[in-house]
Amino acid sequence: MKKIYFLLFTLCFTNLLLAQGSESFTNHDLSGTSYATGSFVGDNNITWNYVACRDENGDSNNAGIDGKALMLRRSSDNSSVSAQSGANGVKSVTMKLYKGFTGAGGRQVELFVNNVSQGSSISFDDNGEHIFTVDNINIVGDVVIEVRNTTSKQVIVDDITWTAYTLSTDTFKQSEFSVFPNPTSNGFVNIKTANNQPVTVVAYDVLGKQVLNTKLTTSRLNVSNLKAGVYILKLTQNGATTTKKLVIE
Incomplete structure (x- = not known):
């Protein structure tokens, strides 16, 4: 199962090269009947790959999810979602996180760039919306961006955004x-x-x-x-x- 595909960034030179991309998960083809591993073409023709994921369960916790999102299963299933930039790296990544289902227990994800951890979200166990941001990643070139579930509880990921980065x-x-x-x-x-x-x-x-x-x-x-x-x-x-x-x- 390939985890590497290309994200196309629109770049402009300043002292740092910055641009932004986003993924709303509107185009995923997952259902609520079972977890699956596969890929889909998302926003701006970016291909995303997922492992042991399903849909957002219709936002059954009324957390305020806007449209569709992706639910990660659990860490023992290596549940993750990933894509790769096609131009000049990543500076920062932000995403929205929500509790999946109603079972008690902390929900948490970890962000990896080029298979190296960039940090974990704060653990939560409520039905609110949680913003997870990692700044100052500052890696140039083609980069693999991946979000992994680190717990035994389902966590929903939505609206991933990122800024590109390169040196002057x-x-x-x-x-x-x-x-x-x-x-x-x-x-x-x-x-x-x-x-x-x-x-x-x-x-x-x-x-x-x-x-x-x-x-x-x-x-x-x-x-x-x-x-x-x-x-x-x-x-x-x-x-x-x-x-x-x-x-x-």
Whole structure:
């Protein structure tokens, strides 16, 4: 089940590049009869992937949900919803959370970017609307955005919004990376940087699983052990981090 798809951001250069995207879950095709794993094309043609989810149960708790939303089942089912940005990272993410069903117990979710936790919401057990915001994420490049249920109780997620992020033009040139050949079928890629200093490379597959973690002192990265497919490379040099999509044929 792929967790990686592309979110298209509209960007404009300022000292920081900022833009905003959103997802209302209006287009999901889930019903209230059972939990399912799959995907749907949401707002602005963004494809979202869900694991062990269902609909919002008609807002049976009268929490004030506006239209449709997505209910995550429980952490033991790895219940989550995810998508990926297609341009220049993420600065902040905000979403609305609601209690699913009436059983007692705390509801809480955790936000991940590139499979790294960015923080958890405050636990709640009431029928109100709760706003969960994470600021200052500040990761550039293609990023995997994922929301996971961390409890054994159902929690409803709605109206996810995010701002894109990249460094200013001058700062970005100092940490500029290029990856070639891309796509590759040779068992290796070259990673070129502006200053040719060591680069830490972490690769994630389409499930968000880390499949490679190494520090390069030369430009050549050995990818012969990776199967054909799409990967995200997280590249870090001198404290600057960006991500690149890599296709292996």
